[in-house]
Amino acid sequence: MSQTLNVALIGQKFMGRVHSNAYLNAGRFFNLPIQPVMHTIAGLDLISLAPFADRWGWANYSTNWKEIVKDPALDLIDVSTPNYMHAEQAVAALSAGKHVACEKPLAGTLKDARMMRNAAARAKKCRTFVWFNYRRCPAVALAYKLISGGRLGKLYHVRARYLQDWAGPDHPLTWRFQKKYAGTGAHGDLNSHMIDLARFLTGDEISEVSGALGENFISEREVIEPRPKTGGARRGANRRKKPKQGKSDVDDAMMFLCRFSKGAIGSFEASRLASGHANDNSIEISGEHGAIRFSFEEMNRLFFYDHTESRDTAGWREVMCTSAGNHPYAGAWWPDGHVIGYENTFVNMVADMMAIIAGDDPIVPMPDFADAYETQRVLEAASLAAKSRSAVKLTEVK
Ligand SMILES: NC(=O)c1ccc[n+]([C@@H]2O[C@H](COP(=O)([O-])OP(=O)(O)OC[C@H]3O[C@@H](n4cnc5c(N)ncnc54)[C@H](O)[C@@H]3O)[C@@H](O)[C@H]2O)c1
Numbered sequence: 001m002s003q004t005l006n007v008a009l010i011g012q013k014f015m016g017r018v019h020s021n022a023y024l025n026a027g028r029f030f031n032l033p034i035q036p037v038m039h040t041i042a043g044l045d046l047i048s049l050a051p052f053a054d055r056w057g058w059a060n061y062s063t064n065w066k067e068i069v070k071d072p073a074l075d076l077i078d079v080s081t082p083n084y085m086h087a088e089q090a091v092a093a094l095s096a097g098k099h100v101a102c103e104k105p106l107a108g109t110l111k112d113a114r115m116m117r118n119a120a121a122r123a124k125k126c127r128t129f130v131w132f133n134y135r136r137c138p139a140v141a142l143a144y145k146l147i148s149g150g151r152l153g154k155l156y157h158v159r160a161r162y163l164q165d166w167a168g169p170d171h172p173l174t175w176r177f178q179k180k181y182a183g184t185g186a187h188g189d190l191n192s193h194m195i196d197l198a199r200f201l202t203g204d205e206i207s208e209v210s211g212a213l214g215e216n217f218i219s220e221r222e223v224i225e226p227r228p229k230t231g232g233a234r235r236g237a238n239r240r241k242k243p244k245q246g247k248s249d250v251d252d253a254m255m256f257l258c259r260f261s262k263g264a265i266g267s268f269e270a271s272r273l274a275s276g277h278a279n280d281n282s283i284e285i286s287g288e289h290g291a292i293r294f295s296f297e298e299m300n301r302l303f304f305y306d307h308t309e310s311r312d313t314a315g316w317r318e319v320m321c322t323s324a325g326n327h328p329y330a331g332a333w334w335p336d337g338h339v340i341g342y343e344n345t346f347v348n349m350v351a352d353m354m355a356i357i358a359g360d361d362p363i364v365p366m367p368d369f370a371d372a373y374e375t376q377r378v379l380e381a382a383s384l385a386a387k388s389r390s391a392v393k394l395t396e397v398k
Contacts, residue, residue: 003034005099005357006073010065010089011080012043012052015103015131018346019080020056026350029332033358036076036350042068069093076357079103080131082175083183087112090369094123099357101129105192105379106372108183110397113376120369129353130372132196134281136348138321138340139302140197141328141364143285143292146304147201152287158198158266159284162190163277167252173221177248185250187214188379190270190281195375196367197283198268201292204260205374209381210391212256217273220245256382268382300339328363 009019023036041058042065043049049061062068069077069092077093079086079102086107093100100120107113120128134140146152164186167177175181182188199205223246253271260266274280282295293303293316302319322339324331329348333340352362367375377397385392 003358004037005034005075005354006039007036007076007078008040008042008068008071008074009038009058009078009080010042010068010085011078011103012041012045012049015080016041016043016052017056018343019078019101019131020052020058021343022346022350024057025347026354029347030351030354032351032354033360034354036354039074040068040071065089066092069098070096074098076101076353082181083108083188084112084175084181087115090116090128091119094119094126094128097123097126099127099129100369101131101353102369102372103131104196104372105183105188106130106369106376108179108181108188110376110380112183113373114398117369117373127353127357128369129349129356130367130369131346131349132193132200132367132372132375133345133349134193134197134296135200135364135367136329136345136352137294137296137299138327138329139294139299139319140201142302142319142321143294144201144364145328146292147285147287148203151290152285152292153289155202155204155260155262155264155285155287157284157286158202158260158264160194160198160266160282161269162186162194162271162281163269163274164190164272164279165275165277167218167272169218169221171221172224173246173248174224177221177250178246179249182250184379184383185214185216185248185252185254186270186272187251187254187382190272191254191256191268191382192375192379193281194268194270194283195378196372197281198266198285199371199375199378200365200367201283201285202260202262202264204262204264206258206266206378206381206394207261208259208391208393209378209385210257210259212254212382212385214251214254214383214386216248216250217252219248221248222246254382254386256385258378258382299341 040060053061076099223244255269258266284293290307291305321327381392
C-alpha cells in the first residue's frame, strides 16, 4: 500500500475541473509512490461547491481558502485561481509548510513572482510545481529527449506561437481582460506556455528580447453584473438596457523576438484574436543536424526532420508518440495509436509531482517556482521592450 497525500484545490472552474480529473485518475493509470487524496475543494461560490465536490470526488468543500492552507490535515495546496491570487495563496501555503502546485503564469506581476520564488526558497521542505502542462505531452517530452540527447546538434532557431480566437468584441469583461487581476493578456496567458516550452526544450535561457509589439484591439467589453442572491455572475442582467461597458486594459496579442544565451534566435507570437485558431500552440526548433515541430492540435504527433539524411530521401517524419516502450508517458495509457488528449497532460503531471515528492525523478523535468520565475522574467523583459520600443537584456530584469 503506497503512502497518501492530502490535497486541497483552490478554484473550481476551468482548471478546477481539469485538476480534479487529474488527481482522480493519476493513481488509476500510473503506479504512484504516493497516492493523492482529494481532501478539500475551495472556491467562492458556496452553492456550486457541494455538487462540484460530489461530482469530482472531493471529501470536503470550503469558501475559506485562508483556513484551508493552514489545515494540518493537508499536505499539498493547488492554486488554480486568477493570476492576482497566486502569490497570496501560494506564500500562505508555503509558510504553513505545504507543498504547492500553482497554475501558470506563476503570477500576474514579476514582483509577485519574486515573492513566490523567495518563499519557495525559504520553505526548504516544501516542493513547488507550476502547471506548464504542455511539457507532458508525450510528443513534447520526446522532443526534449531528442534535443537534450544532441540529435539536433547546435540550435539555430526557435519559432513559437500560441494562437486562440475566442476573445472577440462580444466576449465579456472577465478577470482575464483586467490588468489588476491578470497582469497581462495573451502575453502572460499564452506566451508564458511557449517561453516555458522553449526554455525546457532548448535547455537554454533567453538572454535578450527585442522587437516586442503588443496590441489591445478591444478596449471596452460588457461588464458582467453580479447575480443578486447567489453572489455568482450573470451576463447582460437587463437585456433591455444598454449593457454596461468596462475597460479591458491588457494586450489581446503580443509578439517578440529574442536571443538565447548559446546563440539561437527566436520568435514568439500570442493572440486571442487569431481567427481560425482555437488552441493552436506550436513550436519549431531548427538545429544543425535536424529539426522538430510540435503543434498541440495534433498533440499525439512529433514532426522530426533529420538533416543528416541524404537529400534524395530526407523529409519531415510524423512520429505517432503512443508507443508504450518508446515514448514518454505512453506506457501509462492505451495501446499504440489509441490517442490521448489535453486532460492526459495534467494526469501525467500529477504522476510526476507524486514521484518528486517521494524523492524519485519525474519522467521529464518539472518547473518549480524558481524555474517559472525565469519564464516570468522573460515575460517582463518583453513587456518592457514593447513599452520602450527597444531591446531589453535579461540581466536588466531582476
Ligand atoms: N495550464 C493551462 O493550460 C491553463 C489553462 C487555463 C487557465 N490556466 C490558469 O489557471 C488559473 C485559473 O484559470 P481558470 O481558467 O480556471 O479561471 P476560471 O475563471 O475558470 O476559474 C477561477 C476560479 O478561481 C476561483 N476564485 C477566484 N478568487 C478566489 C478566491 N479568492 N478564493 C477561492 N477561489 C477563488 C473562482 O471561484 C473560480 O472557481 C489562471 O492562473 C490561468 O492562467 C491554465
